[in-house]
Amino acid sequence: MSVVLLAEDDPAIAMPLSRALQREGYSVQVIEDGTQALHAASDGGVDLLVLDLGLPHMDGLEICRRLRAQGRGLPVLMLTARTDEVDFVVGLDAGADDYVAKPFRLAELMARIRALLRRNAPENLEIGGVRLELTARRVIVDEHEVQLANKEFELLRVLMQHAGEVVTREDILEEVWPEPGRKGSKTLDMHISWLRRKLSDSNGSRLDEQRIATVRGVGFRFNTD
Structure with missing residues (x-):
């Protein structure tokens, strides 16, 4: 914190x-x-x-x-x-x-x-098998590079910078979609779904929902274990 x-x-x-x-x-x-x-x-x-x-x-x-x-x-x-x-x-x-x-x-x-x-934040974040390289804008999942679109990367950054905490939908939308007329909750849900799919283990041994948990009625949490 x-x-x-x-x-x-x-x-x-x-x-x-x-x-x-x-x-x-x-x-x-x-x-x-x-x-x-x-x-x-x-x-x-x-x-x-x-x-x-x-x-x-x-x-x-x-x-x-x-x-x-x-x-x-x-x-x-x-x-x-x-x-x-x-x-x-x-x-x-x-x-x-x-x-x-x-x-x-x-x-x-x-x-x-x-x-x-x-x-002033660290250039790299590494949590639960996911490595986020902020300067290089690279994401490594279990030693394999994953290609993320710009908004997916920003969404992951927000969640990982608050790992272990619940980030509200409102805070995510303000941080990732700050422009006037920004997209709403449906776009956020869609990007969460895409991000979960890309962060899933290639062999399916880890469910994507384990990394990014939904806190109903509030927002999302990136789990630290």
Whole structure:
């Protein structure tokens, strides 16, 4: 489970954003003070820092500069109420990986968070006899390469990155079919069926449903054993 440190002193932003992150399956730590946020980010155990620019005692720019001076490669998504292009440039120069202006759309912010976490995720995933090579976009099942279409690959990536957890239909559709007018549940079910068939053992010794389980009324789970 990825750990997100949310450094935001406005409860009207911090509380709903924290709940949204938890619904996505992240572990969230909320800190309202800049000095404490720097200490928490420096201590390790954090996968992403969502950092408000205007924190008390130490602002987001200084926190970011100090983290980079320490050699910390922790991905940083900076939040600010300022909209001047100069402020965006200053934030990126301070070491932020991405920058979102308030007020923001929650869906856009969550998409950027997922993108930053993917950037720092392992290049390969190997679970239950399935090896997913993200950079090469290759899938190896029981030592045999399997050819997947683009959406099948993205679907498998989402499920394997949350292996052992139930991923809801809504979350899968948002992640794999983010474009406007995206396809609905019938398309998802069809792709799940194709993916199961391709991941099945060639000799039939392992049923495809064992790898990708249906959780009725909720979504799907990639089993780890």
